[in-house]
Amino acid sequence: MEYISRDIEPTILDAAGEYAALIVTGPRQTGKTTTLRRLADGGRAYVTLDDIEARRLARNDPELFLSLNPAPVLIDEVQYAPELFPRIKIEIDKGAAAGSYWMTGSQSFHLMELARESLAGRVAVLSMSSLSQHEIYGRGGCPPFTVSLAALGERTESGSRTDAKGQFERIWRGSMPGHVSGKFAHRERFYSSYVQTYIQRDIGDMLTRVDALQFEDFIRAAACRAGQLLNTHEIAADVGVTDNTAKRWLAILEKSSVIFYLRPYSNNLLKRTIKAPKMYFFDTGLVAWLTKYSTPDILMNGAINGAILENYVVAEIIKSYANNGLNAGVHYWRDKDGKEIDLILEHDGVLHPIEIKKAASPSAGIARTFKVLDNARLPRGTGAVVCTRAEVSAIDRETLLVPVWTL
Helix, strand or coil, X not given: CCCCCCCXXXXXXXXXXXXXXXXXXXXXXXXXXXXXXXXXXXXXXXXXXXXXXXXXXXXXXXXXXXXXXXXXXXXXXHHHCCCHHHHHHHHHHCCCCCCCEEEEECCHHHHHHHHHHHCCCCEEEEECCCCCHHHHHCCCCCCCCCCCHHHHHHHHHHCCCCCHHHHHHHHHHCCCHHHHCCCCCCHHHHHHHHHHHHHHHHHHHHXXXXXXXXXXHHHHHHHCCCCEECCHHHHHHHHCCCHHHHHHHHHHHHXXXXXXXXXXXXCCCCCCECCCCEEEECCHHHHHHHCCCCCHHHHHCCCCHHHHHHHHHHHHHHHHHHCCCCCCCEEEEEECCCCEEEEEEEECCEEEEEEECCCCCCCHHHHHHHHHHHHCCCCECCEEEEECCCCCEEEECCEEEEEHHHC
């Protein structure tokens, strides 16, 4: 099994050179520990709080725990012992060197909240999701995605070309390191085990007396609506739970970085805007498995092909920013008449409208809706149609055609 280099590695090392404490958050099995141990290169101690005895000591006597595991140290699954944070703060205030405490943790929102409360100004928090398309198929560096010919030219050099069929193979295969690397080659078995482990561990930590089969059905119902406007009531009805239960379970999926939301872009000048968020999964392979698409070809011609392609594109753009330690300024826009812009990327004070289409040669009129942003508070910049064509091209001077494989 070959190690897959992560685009976030330079960002991790840069942050570790400035901050005494570093936390890399993200869902389980996305390679956080593997990456940090590789970057440490044997130069620091390692302890995991998956170990019950280590966890108990960290909770009950943080000072003794840190004495037994002195810096530089990598502490895995630190969310199990937030009691460590005040003690780490004391050590930092006493003069701990940059890079002394590397930590990983799942359940990102809760963990970041605790860390920022206890280690304000002393910790760098980075988010690490499943593999990006560039990490799996590309080469070289990968800056954040921007809509410009110069930037796209660089991406064509570092990306790996494919056609629509190959693109849907990538979407169906997914982005989980354990499967993509070949360590767990059997896709069906991998995702089944992943979901069961997730429910038993993360969900078990956050919920009591949850029915495992019902929660798996709930994740499946959510996956069927990936890339669509969030309708909590419909998901709840599919599974037979209350709307409040569905809201609580969706919050858990978000906290553990299985799903994320795209919020609507609006201001007082854009009227009649839909307020509901759109829901996406970080890993489209999980979506394809949950929705029972057995081959890439069936997925490419199936009912969710447009929605899962949109999910893939949005996730890839967000990953390109997260891997550079940045938050992506992304929204969508839709009015009550059904007019929509799939993605609005705010970059350097300019709004870049983006449409996402399965077609290789989208029609020129597809970007007509982009003009609505002329009424926004920020200027409208170059737009893009992300599609399955082979090469970068343009509809006109204002709208580029961007192959999905360049992301």
